Amino acid sequence: MTHAELSPAEITFGFDELFFSRTDLAGIILFGNSVFQRVAIYSWDELLGKPHKIVRHPDMPRAVFYALWDTIKQGQPIGAYVKNRAKDGRFYWVFAIVTPIEGGYLSVRLRPSSEIFGVVKTEYEKLAALEAREHLKPADSAALLLGRLTELGFADYRTFMATALGHELAARDAKLGRAPDPSIERFGALMQTASSLLTQADRILSAYARNENVPFNFRVLAAQLGAQGQAIGVISANYTLLSDDMRSILDSFIQSARHVFNTISEGYFLASTARIQREALQAFKHEVGQGGGAEQEVRLLDRQQAEYSERAAESLREIAKSAEVFRTACLDMSRLSAGLEVTRVMGKVECARHATIKERTTELLSELEAFQRTVAGALREIDMMNHSIRREAQALMDAA
Ligand SMILES: Cc1cc2nc3c(=O)[nH]c(=O)nc-3n(C[C@H](O)[C@H](O)[C@H](O)COP(=O)(O)O)c2cc1C
Known part of the structure; x- marks a missing residue:
């Protein structure tokens, strides 16, 4: 055999x-x-x-x-x-x-x-084999599963399950020859936008980290110039202050971006859950008919789908709110970015007067310019994406 x-x-x-x-x-x-x-x-x-x-x-x-x-x-x-x-x-x-x-x-x-189902089947096989071989405790194995999901591009289990369920609903609709569900499609697109938004926010974070020492290096140069370097010293001190301000809002900026992503992920899962519970309820009502003795189950299922529909609607309001909070964080960031830009240009003018340090300052100034270009570019992208998130959330609320 x-x-x-x-x-x-x-x-x-x-x-x-x-x-x-x-x-x-x-x-x-x-x-x-x-x-x-x-x-x-x-x-x-x-x-x-x-x-x-x-x-x-x-x-x-x-x-x-x-x-x-x-x-x-x-x-x-x-x-x-x-x-x-x-x-x-x-x-x-x-x-x-x-x-x-x-x-x-x-x-x-x-x-x-x-x-996603195909990918998960393979992951489960590997994990089950590992559990048996290493006698893993369930909690440790769950941590490994989470680690694998992160490697596969899901921020956490909640993001994974929201994405998987959304994809399952879309795949199922296609299998059944049904038109795609517009609200699930919209949420899927929102997830992608929110994920790109996070990528751009992370770009700002890493660009900042790469450039953190540049203002300090400028101050060292200014000190080397002695009395002649006084103006550069003042400019670089101002730059440092603005840069420190940026550092202090960077964490809440990133947190705010993550909150936008998380509320969308949550809404995606809730809306998908409500949709499938609604469908299960309809099918069950059809199955048991009137007075089939399953009134209590119908009531429970009905209550459950109503609760999840309401939670999905609430999550849309939350998405709109979090996108608005993030927009304010972006405005603060833009203001600081503009301030840094002006200060850099002043520094450039001043540095041009000192031939002895030309080579070194040109290098430092171009590093600052590259950093500012990255920040400004990422903020522009973020602004467009955030605008689209607010518009889509509104469209979903209007359709609900
Ligand atoms: C509402 C509900 C549905 C469940 N459905 C399943 C299921 O379909 N299959 C399954 O193996 N476990 C299911 N479980 C989990 C089981 O209770 C159990 O934890 C699991 O089978 C593992 O068993 P074990 O912990 O004894 O190894 C469900 C639990 C709940 C609360």
Whole structure:
């Protein structure tokens, strides 16, 4: 018998099918819809009242469940790819969105198909092998998973899950021949803009770090010139003051940029979650019909999707607010940048009068000029991106 014949097969299900289950606070299954029961193959008697780990697949890295419980116990929602095992040993993959609900948790799951899913499957395999080989503790393994996600370009797990869910929804819509969801598309574009905005903000930070010593070097030169270097000394002292001012606002500037990114990432996840919960609710209502005895579940699902829709709307207001705060930080930065520019030009005029230090000052001045060009260029880009973020957030609010 070949290896391929030995390996248990995958169970697939329709891209349009969503499953959900509800557990108590300990992860004991209290309810599930028919897709869940059909795909897992267990009877209701075998599922209800049993721990959700009944469908746990041994290939899954423990890190994922560690992150899952760590997040939901803090009252936060989480999205994760999960490989599950059906009763007959076959496996099926889902992207699960687990949200805290009164007295427990709700998990809505869809069939994943995005390019991120392909990457994650490989990462899980490597991590599960490492966990077994190194006898890793779940917390340590979760830290490794986070490290890998960072290497793959995601700032943190929340950014990863927001991006993955958004991509899954888009891939699923495409598979189902549906038109792309305009709000999810808009959020996807916002994420990209916010990510470029962070890149530009980081450019300013590293340009500053590279040039931090230049004003000091100028003052050394001025000192070497003695009385003749008095004017250069004054100019470079002014430059240093402005430069120190820039240093002091740089941290809050970067923090403010990150806040813009984080609010967008949060909104992306919440809007995607609300969308899939809404769809699960519609499908479930259709499944149970009127008076099917599942009124309580319909009510819970309805309340949950309403809550997440409201949270998504709130996040849009938060995005607009954070972009406005960041705009103010950018204005402060621009003012300092303009001040530095004027001071540099004054320095250039003064330095031109001293032939003895020409070579050295030309070099230092061109370093300052390059730095200012980087800052001004990055600020211009940021201004355009921030403007587009505010416009898009407004468009999303208008559409909501
Ligand atoms: C609402 C909810 C849904 C869950 N869904 C799954 C699932 O589909 N598959 C799974 O393996 N674990 C799921 N879990 C996590 C399990 O409770 C459990 O932590 C996991 O299977 C790992 O089991 P272990 O910690 O005993 O190894 C879910 C938990 C909750 C609260």
